[in-house]
Amino acid sequence: MEEFTSIGKRIAKGDAQDKVTGRAAYMDDLKVPGMLYGKILFSKFPHAKILRVDTAKAEKLMGVRAVLTGRDIPPIRFGFLKDNVPLKWGKVRSYRDEVAAVAAINPDIAEEALGLIEVEYEALPAVFDPDEAMQEGAPLIHEVDARGNPMESNVLPLPWKLVAGDVDKAKRESAHIAEDRLKTTWVTHICMGTMGIIAEFDLRNNLTIYANTQIPYLAQRDYNDALVAMGLKGSKTRVIQPTIGGGFGSKLDTYGQDYIAILLAHKTRKPVKIQFTREEEFFATSPRQPTIINIAQGCMKDGRLTFRDVSMILDNGAYASWGATTPSVMMMPISSLYKVPNVRYIARCVYTNNTWSQAMRGYGNPQATFGIESNLDHLAEQAGIDPVEMRLINSNIPGEVTPQRFKITSCGLKECIEKVAESLDWESKHGRRDGRGVGMASLIHVGGGARVYKSDGCGTIVKVDDFGTVDVFTGATDIGQGSDTVIAQVVAEELGVRVEDVNVVDHDTEVCPWDVGVHASRTTFVACNSAIGAAKKVKEQILELAAGYVDIEKDKDGTKREIKLDDDPGNLVIRDREVYSKRDPEVKIPIGKILRGSHYRTGGKMVMAEYFYDPDNENLDREFKGNLSMTYAYGTHGVEVEVDKETGKVKILKYVAAHDVGRAINPMLLEGQIYGAVSMGVGYGLTEQLTFDKGECMNPNFRDYKVLTAKDVIPVEPIIVETVDKDGPFGAKGIGEPGCVPSAPAIANAIYDAIGIRINTLPITPEKILKALREKEGKKSE
Amino acid sequence: MKQKLSFTLNGDRVETEVEVHWTLLHLLRVHLELTGTKEGCGKGECGACTVMVDDKAVNSCLYPVMELEGREVLTIEGLADAEGNLHPIQKAFVEHGAVQCGFCTPGMVMSAKALLDENSKPSEEEIRTAIAGNFCRCTGYIQIIEAIKAASQGR
Numbered sequence: 001m002e003e004f005t006s007i008g009k010r011i012a013k014g015d016a017q018d019k020v021t022g023r024a025a026y027m028d029d030l031k032v033p034g035m036l037y038g039k040i041l042f043s044k045f046p047h048a049k050i051l052r053v054d055t056a057k058a059e060k061l062m063g064v065r066a067v068l069t070g071r072d073i074p075p076i077r078f079g080f081l082k083d084n085v086p087l088k089w090g091k092v093r094s095y096r097d098e099v100a101a102v103a104a105i106n107p108d109i110a111e112e113a114l115g116l117i118e119v120e121y122e123a124l125p126a127v128f129d130p131d132e133a134m135q136e137g138a139p140l141i142h143e144v145d146a147r148g149n150p151m152e153s154n155v156l157p158l159p160w161k162l163v164a165g166d167v168d169k170a171k172r173e174s175a176h177i178a179e180d181r182l183k184t185t186w187v188t189h190i191c192m193g194t195m196g197i198i199a200e201f202d203l204r205n206n207l208t209i210y211a212n213t214q215i216p217y218l219a220q221r222d223y224n225d226a227l228v229a230m231g232l233k234g235s236k237t238r239v240i241q242p243t244i245g246g247g248f249g250s251k252l253d254t255y256g257q258d259y260i261a262i263l264l265a266h267k268t269r270k271p272v273k274i275q276f277t278r279e280e281e282f283f284a285t286s287p288r289q290p291t292i293i294n295i296a297q298g299c300m301k302d303g304r305l306t307f308r309d310v311s312m313i314l315d316n317g318a319y320a321s322w323g324a325t326t327p328s329v330m331m332m333p334i335s336s337l338y339k340v341p342n343v344r345y346i347a348r349c350v351y352t353n354n355t356w357s358q359a360m361r362g363y364g365n366p367q368a369t370f371g372i373e374s375n376l377d378h379l380a381e382q383a384g385i386d387p388v389e390m391r392l393i394n395s396n397i398p399g400e401v402t403p404q405r406f407k408i409t410s411c412g413l414k415e416c417i418e419k420v421a422e423s424l425d426w427e428s429k430h431g432r433r434d435g436r437g438v439g440m441a442s443l444i445h446v447g448g449g450a451r452v453y454k455s456d457g458c459g460t461i462v463k464v465d466d467f468g469t470v471d472v473f474t475g476a477t478d479i480g481q482g483s484d485t486v487i488a489q490v491v492a493e494e495l496g497v498r499v500e501d502v503n504v505v506d507h508d509t510e511v512c513p514w515d516v517g518v519h520a521s522r523t524t525f526v527a528c529n530s531a532i533g534a535a536k537k538v539k540e541q542i543l544e545l546a547a548g549y550v551d552i553e554k555d556k557d558g559t560k561r562e563i564k565l566d567d568d569p570g571n572l573v574i575r576d577r578e579v580y581s582k583r584d585p586e587v588k589i590p591i592g593k594i595l596r597g598s599h600y601r602t603g604g605k606m607v608m609a610e611y612f613y614d615p616d617n618e619n620l621d622r623e624f625k626g627n628l629s630m631t632y633a634y635g636t637h638g639v640e641v642e643v644d645k646e647t648g649k650v651k652i653l654k655y656v657a658a659h660d661v662g663r664a665i666n667p668m669l670l671e672g673q674i675y676g677a678v679s680m681g682v683g684y685g686l687t688e689q690l691t692f693d694k695g696e697c698m699n700p701n702f703r704d705y706k707v708l709t710a711k712d713v714i715p716v717e718p719i720i721v722e723t724v725d726k727d728g729p730f731g732a733k734g735i736g737e738p739g740c741v742p743s744a745p746a747i748a749n750a751i752y753d754a755i756g757i758r759i760n761t762l763p764i765t766p767e768k769i770l771k772a773l774r775e776k777e778g779k780k781s782e
Numbered sequence: 783m784k785q786k787l788s789f790t791l792n793g794d795r796v797e798t799e800v801e802v803h804w805t806l807l808h809l810l811r812v813h814l815e816l817t818g819t820k821e822g823c824g825k826g827e828c829g830a831c832t833v834m835v836d837d838k839a840v841n842s843c844l845y846p847v848m849e850l851e852g853r854e855v856l857t858i859e860g861l862a863d864a865e866g867n868l869h870p871i872q873k874a875f876v877e878h879g880a881v882q883c884g885f886c887t888p889g890m891v892m893s894a895k896a897l898l899d900e901n902s903k904p905s906e907e908e909i910r911t912a913i914a915g916n917f918c919r920c921t922g923y924i925q926i927i928e929a930i931k932a933a934s935q936g937r
Contacts, residue, residue, distance in 0.1 A: 012877055015884070016881040016884070019881045028817075190919045192883065243883075245820075245884070246920060278824060278825070278828075668925075676921050701827060702825075703827055708923075710913045710914050710927065711910050713923045
């Protein structure tokens with residue numbers, strides 16, 4: 001067992017004191033002198049021509065400083081396919097389309113002014129079902145693409161297709177095949193702190209943005225592009241992040257409100273803030289995208305998987321954000337969860353007049369895994385094989401190269417499955433059909449970064465002051481997950497100081513080095529490896545300064561004693577804030593003393609270093625193959641449920657979440673990630689849905705959108721499996737998303753085990769269970 | 783219409799002018815610039831704005847300012863002692879991993895305080911009930927409940 005001083009310790013989150021005292025300032029708490037308040041007028045139709053917008057009355061209202069419509073703005077385009085503009089002109093394509101915006105001296109006046117803007121629409125035929133939207137003659141959502149080329153259908157021009165092996169041949173040779181059609185719906189992130197932005201220009205037209213973004217450096221580039229479109233070439237953008245009240249993927253893009261704030265700020269020459277209300281947060285931010293999943297899997301007599309064949313339709317909504325790219329991540333579980341030699345996956349994203357979707361914790365993985373793991377239980381039943389056995393037979397193993405060319409390094413999947421089965425007492429509990437049941441589902445996710453952009457890098461600067469305290473400037477973003485803490489831990493471990501000596505600075509593009517953003521569960525892996533790289537360089541510098549260092553120490557009786565460190569830096573170590581000679585541990589000098597010495601002598605120097613870590617992973621190639629991540633995170637969730645046949649209510653009696661995390665850098669924060677993710681995953685499985693009626697959000701509030709409360713706490717028992725990955729920082733893998741991936745199928749499988757009914761549409765509400773029970777009873781009595 | 787209002791806030795006497803339609807949350811956040819109390823929904827659904835009025839936890843976003851006359855208000859800013867030492871509940875939240883993004887934390891801590899003031903040894907069920915109106919999206923509540931238990935047991 002290695003001896004660590006900081007790694008593996010249950011250390012409190014770095015900013016927790018500020019948060020429990022109310023000192024932490026979130027977007028909603030920020031004010032800039034002279035600031036105006038921006039408000040957006042959203043569309044009243046899901047699909048309509050804009051015939052006329054009259055802003056005259058709004059402009060005359062006292063306190064209004066600017067009103068903007070789509071007519072008044074330069075051609076700024078944004079989104080993954082650049083198919084979106086900040087304020088619409090010509091037509092609207094969804095209820096969340098921005099039609100006009102106001103800046104006023106307070107939010108009430110801004111709101112009042114919105115009511116004075118007259119908009120005349122001419123309704124157009126709309127389409128809300130992706131199946132219907134694909135049919136010939138369906139109303140076109142976009143007549144032309146971003147380049148002005150005509151669009152011939154509502155299917156997005158994205159070639160999501162992965163083929164490995166020969167699925168048709170494997171189908172013919174399979175002993176058993178199970179087919180299913182499943183559906184998932186919209187759920188939303190529910191960040192407790194809503195989206196907000198302040199835009200401010202200085203006299204040289206340089207832009208300062210305060211925003212709770214997850215991608216400060218990519219957003220900086222988007223905003224710079226907007227400045228060019230505004231004719232402000234050469235202007236710079238600085239992005240400052242306040243404390244962020246939750247992310248979960250919602251802030252991985254730049255949005256209409258960002259550009260509207262920038263345009264209003266430029267027009268008024270005043271800082272402008274747009275802060276979403278809770279209602280806006282519900283209907284005007286991008287939820288997880290709905291899917292229709294057709295899946296078939298087959299196996300040999302002995303249970304070995306032969307193929308997996310999946311086709312999917314995604315309701316993209318009216319515009320393309322990262323939601324349209326989630327099939328690239330769905331390919332991961334489809335190709336590489338369990339050993340499956342032949343794989344085919346086709347996904348079509350379809351424009352509709354619904355809200356448009358975005359990444360959300362898991363980035364498509366929860367939807368795909370719901371399909372795979374529900375269908376796998378179905379297949380196991382057909383083959384007459386126990387679901388645990390089925391999973392063990394097909395478990396991934398270290399050293400494997402998957403059909404998508406993922407190189408599996410460390411892999412604790414087998415151990416996760418076994419531990420969950422044991423904890424659930426599977427053998428005695430499974431298969432009783434007495435209203436109680438057990439189910440399980442596993443997951444694979446990227447655990448060692450993910451090269452979705454050309455770079456998967458993160459920079460770090462480490463600077464040590466002359467008291468021996470350490471400032472770490474990181475590109476990483478803390479959204480509550482605790483990157484501020486784990487980065488401090490790895491730096492403390494590497495440098496031989498204490499965690500409390502390390503100050504992590506992570507919120508300002510003007511100060512911190514570059515990073516691609518907090519996504520793909522990459523921050524612990526990438527940012528910690530980066531921080532370790534910089535800390536190693538700093539350690540070398542300190543040891544060089546320390547080599548041969550002479551200190552005079554006074555004993556209690558006043559006699560002076562000379563202490564001299566070894567002349568060879570290779571013979572020195574730093575531990576608990578002191579530099580030691582390896583040969584004689586009694587000879588030691590505090591780091592602070594050595595550092596002060598370096599500042600107060602001729603030819604003195606700063607002790608600081610930078611490091612850019614870009615993992616050696618690969619972009620997916622044209623066939624969507626390649627080693628996307630340095631390592632992969634695995635896990636298995638097991639659940640025991642009780643289903644009330646009178647009410648259809650599902651009660652979770654036990655929930656076990658086993659995760660291969662590489663190494664637990666901070667078990668307390670790690671458990672927090674698992675608890676929180678499971679709570680979100682169970683909500684996805686049982687209670688949560690954002691409902692839309694003809695494109696209109698029907699439940700934009702906490703009363704009607706059912707997040708789990710403290711009364712519904714899931715009794716999660718985490719099981720931490722440490723495989724100590726060779727490339728991970730001290731062996732760690734990412735854990736941000738995995739915990740919410742397998743919850744829904746694990747629950748669906750447990751419900752099936754309890755009552756023999758499989759619900760293939762999420763969420764699995766009591767109504768659906770009752771309806772299915774009645775249908776089953778009806779069939780019996782016929 | 784402006785009216786005079788006097789009440790006690792975190793132990794200090796406050797005399798101020800308010801609009802009669804203001805909520806306590808508006809008074810705290812906008813007028814008095816005490817932004818430790820958060821607005822999560824503004825409709826009394828999420829509990830992020832929880833403060834204590836005369837020893838009871840209330841949603842300050844629904845609480846009319848004119849009801850405050852002569853009452854005692856305690857907000858998250860008033861919980862640590864005069865030397866800045868954290869209240870045992872705050873300490874327990876820090877030490878038990880009950881804080882992630884932290885946006886719900888001030889309201890959650892105030893609900894816990896109201897509970898423990900009234901019932902110093904609550905059962906887990908009583909803890910869950912006391913914070914049932916405080917939504918948290920990060921933690922799954924487990925470490926929050928653990929922290930409140932720890933605070934009640936002097937751990």
